[in-house]
Amino acid sequence: MVDSTDHSDDVVAVPLRHPARWIFGGVAALLLLSFIYAVASAKSIQYELVGKFLFDHRIIEGMGVTLFVTVVCMSFGTILATLLAIMKLSQNPIQRWLATGFIEFFRGTPLLLQIVFWGYLGIIFPQLVLGVPYTDIVFLSGDTSDLIPALVAGIIALSLNEAAYSAEIVRAGILAVDGGQVEAAKSLGMSSSYTMRKIVLPQAMRVIIPPMGNEFIGMLKNTSLLQLIAVAELYTAASTISSANLAQIELLIVSGFWYLVMTTVLGFPQRALEKRYGRGFESVGGRAAPRAFKVGRR
């Protein structure tokens, strides 16, 4: 019998304490504050110029171009990437080789080089003709620089490059779907394209979306490379202004600020999408899904 008057078992448990965390946090805060002070008090940076140009119409318009190019290129890029991924997983060897060749080529050369190539296409092919070879039938012809202005060249370059990168992401997503899913779909009489659209891709999305969020942010920043072929996006706008008023640092701060705002805002739709495609995978009672597969939470 336990003596009910003995209270020696009446103890309280507390979790492990972490005093080192406070010290580490304090040091980090100190370093951060001194850096902010150094930047804020730098005589060479004219902060009134940052304020002046933050909402300059050229900057705002540049941001519009940046967002437009990002969305268009990600749309084209993702569609093409899905096609490439399906081709690469195809039974047909010719499709596989084509997709592999495309991916290797566009991943294997620098993006900068590709942008310049498309931008200067007019030097290699001054005239473009779309028609049936060896006949007089011509659908479209003209100067390359008219048919493919810098903006279009930039969009082509970024889309093709993006497609090559995200094809592997989509392929990984498709491969992550259990083979039994396709068998079940087949046994119900579903065609392979229907199975891909309704059964495989919706499940693959769960795996595809997080890295695609990365790609989106990467794309948003890579649009700044279009400055090389004079597309009037955010970075081009900022550097055009700074080359006139010589306030390089101030305008770098302006464009950097807006890039940071845009990439931060883009995180919200990503989390919404993750939640949308995570349906049916979160555990509610019963057997829990492995932690690594939980989505929509951080």
Next chain:
Amino acid sequence: MAELMVDARSVRKSYGANQVLNGISLTVEQGEVLCIIGPSGSGKSTFLRCLNHLESINGGRIYVNDELMGYRQVGKVLHELKPKDIARQRQSIGMVFQRFNLFPHMTALQNVIEAPIGVAGVSAEDAKTLGLELLAQVDLADKADHYPAQLSGGQQQRVAIARALAMKPKLMLFDEPTSALDPELVGDVLDVMKNLAKAGMTMIVVTHEMGFAREVADKVVFIDKGLIVEQGTPKQVLDNPQESRTKAFLNKVL
């Protein structure tokens, strides 16, 4: 004699040099329940998967409902059909898998009505009525809006049965439908299958449930090393086996 639902003739199948089916011939009449038993690796699941052409075959012929499954015969050669023709043939053959293979991104009801709407062209409204009816038939009417991850294994398998039935198949294939279930959940699934058999569904069941085979099967086939060793009524095969290999197998599982 009743009409033949399945007529398999000398079906052969190999993976490279590995001969899995060495000429399997069997028939299943309309409304009959056939249980296939045998040791693992005997080829029984492979044979089942050949019946709806989830696996291609290397020789022999399979007729399901008087239609040559998966191929077109020209002289002595079988030419494989196009995917869309095979997909059409599969619509009249339901299949239930060992690991359920429910679509995890769809609710139980959506699982059941996806194929009727998308493949058979049933209206969303009619499909929903049918879907709820089928879920009620497997005793899961209250789980229509649950996702597979929210259901037990036995419930998932019953949804999978309802999903297969939704295409109004003439033949149902079961590939070890209770092998992945916790023991206490096996009974519910077997009950659903028994009711289905009573309702006159033609069924081929690869199973290790000898009790089910004895109670429900019209015919039991014992397969080993890709060949039919013995076949007959459950009484003949399970209670009075003639072949030594059948006896050895039954000794291990009973």
